[in-house]
Amino acid sequence: MKIAGAKESDIKLFRDKLITFRKKKKITSEELSKHMRVARSTISRWENNKTTPSETQIRAISKYLKVRVDEISNLSLGAPASEIKYSENIKFVKNFISAENSLNMTDQSKSLIELATQLSEKISSCNLIINALLSSLPFMLYIKNTDLKYAFANEHFMKGFSLDKDFSILNKTDHDFFPKNEYAINEMQDKQVLISGKSILSEEGFIPGSRKQKWGLISKVPIYDSAGNIEGIMGYFIDITSFKEKELLEA
Numbered sequence: 375m376k377i378a379g380a381k382e383s384d385i386k387l388f389r390d391k392l393i394t395f396r397k398k399k400k401i402t403s404e405e406l407s408k409h410m411r412v413a414r415s416t417i418s419r420w421e422n423n424k425t426t427p428s429e430t431q432i433r434a435i436s437k438y439l440k441v442r443v444d445e446i447s448n449l450s451l452g453a454p455a456s457e458i459k460y461s462e463n464i465k466f467v468k469n470f471i472s473a474e475n476s477l478n479m480t481d482q483s484k485s486l487i488e489l490a491t492q493l494s495e496k497i498s499s500c501n502l503i504i505n506a507l508l509s510s511l512p513f514m515l516y517i518k519n520t521d522l523k524y525a526f527a528n529e530h531f532m533k534g535f536s537l538d539k540d541f542s543i544l545n546k547t548d549h550d551f552f553p554k555n556e557y558a559i560n561e562m563q564d565k566q567v568l569i570s571g572k573s574i575l576s577e578e579g580f581i582p583g584s585r586k587q588k589w590g591l592i593s594k595v596p597i598y599d600s601a602g603n604i605e606g607i608m609g610y611f612i613d614i615t616s617f618k619e620k621e622l623l624e625a
Contacts, residue, residue: 385432387446511530535583563582576591581611592609
């Protein structure tokens with residue numbers, strides 16, 4: 375069954391067909407990685423069934439390869455869920471202007487439609503670029519809302535906690551997968567940043583959830599909306615275990 379606006383766990387990439395189309399069109403994995411703004415190794419993991427790209431990424435691949443999205447995945451031909459609200463807004467503007475100017479649409483009205491359409495396309499492109507960049511960062515990163523529920527976690531974060539690629543982290547909390555004696559530490563730091571509005575930057579310590587097996591530089595920064603209100607938090611851990619172990623041996 376073809377699906378639109380699917381959960382990550384429902385998405386299936388037809389990897390054999392992707393590879394076939396890519397090679398048929400003489401597009402190398404390196405060229406695809408550059409277009410998608412991800413590492414070449416990420417393309418390899420997608421094609422070797424180790425990870426699955428997001429819905430937005432799959433639709434971008436189909437567009438680049440000039441094939442229907444339902445030929446390389448179980449997604450429908452409709453727009454991804456993240457883009458539906460934008461297309462609905464554009465449709466509303468078009469219908470409104472058409473109703474007001476059904477007999478004689480002015481140049482100003484036409485310009486408004488064109489501007490709104492261009493804005494929608496740019497927002498969709500920005501979403502793709504941001505998701506690709508965050509997913510390819512070489513350290514553990516997550517984003518939470520003010521209720522400390524996860525809105526996003528990159529691939530390194532998922533691997534760091536041995537979470538299956540199909541695991542949906544959306545709206546989960548630290549309680550769902552952190553060791554019981556460690557989730558409180560991470561949660562306490564996050565609350566501190568949300569309440570104070572002050573960042574924690576490159577604080578050395580054990581990476582939360584690693585059962586004191588990995589050292590890291592821990593950073594937590596508040597995320598603000600356009601009005602200056604805190605609407606979430608971004609946390610990231612840079613693994614320095616090898617450097618720390620060497621430092622301890624030399625001490």
